[in-house]
Amino acid sequence: MLRLVFILFGVICLPGLWAKTNVVVFLTDDQGWGDLSLNGNSNLSTPNIDSLATEGASFDRFFVCPVCSPTRAEFLTGRHHVRSGVYSTSAGGERMDLDETTIADLFNKAGYATGAFGKWHNGMQYPYHPLGRGFDYFYGFCSGHWGNYYNALMERNGELVNGQGFCVDDFTTEAMNFIDRAVKDDKPFFAYVPYNTPHSPMQVPDRWWNKFKEKKMEDMLRSRNPDKEDRLHLLAALAMCENIDWNVGRVLKKLDHLKVADDTIVLFFHDNGPNGRRWNGDMEGRKGSTEEGGTRSPLLIRWPASIKPGTEVKQIASVLDLLPTLTELAGVAEKPKKKLDGRSLLPLLYETKQKDLNDLKSIMPRILISSWKGKIGARDQRFRLDYKGRLYDMVKDPGQRKDLSKKLPKIFNRLNEEIERYKTEILVELGVDERPFVIGHPDVLWTQIPARDAVANGGIKRSNIFPNCSYFLNWKDEKDFISWDVEVGKAGLYEVELWYACPHKDLGAEIELSFNGRFLKNRITREVNPPLLTKFDRKQRTEGYVKHFEPMKMGQIELPAGKGKLKLQAVKIPGAQALEFRLLMINRVVDK
Numbered sequence: 001m002l003r004l005v006f007i008l009f010g011v012i013c014l015p016g017l018w019a020k021t022n023v024v025v026f027l028t029d030d031q032g033w034g035d036l037s038l039n040g041n042s043n044l045s046t047p048n049i050d051s052l053a054t055e056g057a058s059f060d061r062f063f064v065c066p067v068c069s070p071t072r073a074e075f076l077t078g079r080h081h082v083r084s085g086v087y088s089t090s091a092g093g094e095r096m097d098l099d100e101t102t103i104a105d106l107f108n109k110a111g112y113a114t115g116a117f118g119k120w121h122n123g124m125q126y127p128y129h130p131l132g133r134g135f136d137y138f139y140g141f142c143s144g145h146w147g148n149y150y151n152a153l154m155e156r157n158g159e160l161v162n163g164q165g166f167c168v169d170d171f172t173t174e175a176m177n178f179i180d181r182a183v184k185d186d187k188p189f190f191a192y193v194p195y196n197t198p199h200s201p202m203q204v205p206d207r208w209w210n211k212f213k214e215k216k217m218e219d220m221l222r223s224r225n226p227d228k229e230d231r232l233h234l235l236a237a238l239a240m241c242e243n244i245d246w247n248v249g250r251v252l253k254k255l256d257h258l259k260v261a262d263d264t265i266v267l268f269f270h271d272n273g274p275n276g277r278r279w280n281g282d283m284e285g286r287k288g289s290t291e292e293g294g295t296r297s298p299l300l301i302r303w304p305a306s307i308k309p310g311t312e313v314k315q316i317a318s319v320l321d322l323l324p325t326l327t328e329l330a331g332v333a334e335k336p337k338k339k340l341d342g343r344s345l346l347p348l349l350y351e352t353k354q355k356d357l358n359d360l361k362s363i364m365p366r367i368l369i370s371s372w373k374g375k376i377g378a379r380d381q382r383f384r385l386d387y388k389g390r391l392y393d394m395v396k397d398p399g400q401r402k403d404l405s406k407k408l409p410k411i412f413n414r415l416n417e418e419i420e421r422y423k424t425e426i427l428v429e430l431g432v433d434e435r436p437f438v439i440g441h442p443d444v445l446w447t448q449i450p451a452r453d454a455v456a457n458g459g460i461k462r463s464n465i466f467p468n469c470s471y472f473l474n475w476k477d478e479k480d481f482i483s484w485d486v487e488v489g490k491a492g493l494y495e496v497e498l499w500y501a502c503p504h505k506d507l508g509a510e511i512e513l514s515f516n517g518r519f520l521k522n523r524i525t526r527e528v529n530p531p532l533l534t535k536f537d538r539k540q541r542t543e544g545y546v547k548h549f550e551p552m553k554m555g556q557i558e559l560p561a562g563k564g565k566l567k568l569q570a571v572k573i574p575g576a577q578a579l580e581f582r583l584l585m586i587n588r589v590v591d592k
Contacts, residue, residue: 022179031274044303052193064317067372071319072194107327110333113181113182117172137157138156139155140155143468149168150167169243223335224280230277326344463545476577484565488561490588496556499582507525510571
């Protein structure tokens with residue numbers, strides 16, 4: 001039965017008056033604002049995603065962060081990412097502080113089944129893990145980058161498993177199964193589906209690649225810097241975007257099949273600008289940039305029971321706004337403990353008449369901040385002040401080509417004052433990161449400790465300049481070791497599993513794991529010599545390749561509670577190198 005919303009004189013009936021509404025949130029990785037046919041890109045077709053706009057609401061000027069983990073943190077908390085402790089995309093800097101309340105916490109407390117499917121990128125070890133942040137089901141990976149998209153190593157609720165086929169298809173199937181179970185159990189659901197494409201590596205199934213691989217650049221819409229475009233990267237990204245659209249369509253069909261589409265809010269947005277030079281509406285900037293092209297994302301919200309089809313919102317909005325918007329739409333009464341930086345978008349969703357953006361007196365007064373790696377910009381409804389102090393009229397000059405900072409000093413000063421306020425009141429909250437990686441939290445038995453979070457000592461090298469999906473190699477000296485700053489949450493006897501690779505000629509290395517005076521030793525006796533996974537790439541990658549590592553039971557070690565340095569060392573190396581190291585799985589088998 002449709003839960004109708006009656007709108008009278010711009011006032012909406014309170015959502016909490018009816019039964020609970022389901023929520024599905026799609027978040028894509030490195031997909032630009034221009035990577036949708038909805039926004040005028042004739043290079044590809046995205047009918048399923050486009051339908052969310054025609055059947056619901058679209059936001060014309062919606063802004064996210066310049067890179068992945070900050071956007072995810074701001075969606076999850078409704079607060080500036082630096083407030084929650086997020087300052088990097090790797091090595092622990094992607095984690096949200098544990099005193100933050102997430103949107104999943106709120107929906108979980110309201111009785112929802114909460115699940116996350118795909119790329120988490122906000123902490124791996126519990127309680128930074130999704131299962132410690134309000135989700136009661138997780139399938140995917142916690143790193144910011146994954147080196148292989150086919151039959152890849154994935155995690156299901158703390159257990160390492162083999163993925164099935166292409167990862168985005170796999171995540172979608174898992175999300176659909178979760179929705180199936182929730183409906184069967186007559187329970188409302190909150191499904192968070194953060195895809196990891198079109199982020200590199202540029203891998204996509206033949207079904208989508210075959211459509212694009214022969215396309216000629218001169219027959220396509222081009223970026224504002226066509227001479228710097230990478231043809232294979234661009235075509236693979238477009239194919240990946242069409243694969244995303246197909247998977248969004250699968251979920252929409254599932255909602256129809258289960259007869260819950262009318263009662264389900266479906267939301268779609270991206271985490272930053274495009275990860276390459278391709279058509280993006282002539283905007284300045286791409287991924288990593290605080291400019292318009294690096295931070296502008298589509299925001300599409302469909303809810304047949306409440307939102308009028310074809311609603312267009314012209315006012316600026318932010319990823320910070322999604323937590324208060326979704327909780328208010330769904331009637332979730334629980335509130336975060338900390339003050340939000342975002343605001344509910346309900347007044348904009350249900351306005352009967354949009355404001356004239358050329359009339360400065362008619363628009364909602366608001367300034368949004370874009371910040372990354374010391375570069376800070378400010379955006380109000382009409383103007384953007386970039387990190388170099390240049391001012392642009394985004395209505396008359398959307399490509400940011402004419403600096404007005406000298407002609408419009410009052411507007412420049414107003415935006416600059418907001419940047420200074422951000423520096424003195426918000427940026428200072430970040431502080432120094434002294435958070436250890438957690439092993440053996442009392443609430444869970446398992447902990448994954450990857451190479452990503454380790455520090456290499458001596459001649460040991462990473463396989464990748466980007467740590468997220470790297471492994472260690474060149475382990476040739478018995479004095480060399482890798483280490484992690486950790487805190488053991490609960491004393492106990494722990495079983496250790498080592499994921500490694502080692503050719504037959506190098507077998508026999510003796511490996512020692514130590515922590516605060518406790519030691520565990522074992523020898524590498526089984527050959528694991530897989531090839532690098534190079535065959536799936538449509539474009540040769542700049543980051544390192546990965547391989548299928550395999551586990552070895554190292555044995556059991558008694559770990560006392562407390563902080564210290566977890567150290568892995570090869571104390572004997574009879575071959576050319578000890579091993580190639582990917583990760584440790586540490587499971588508590590006996591409490592102390």
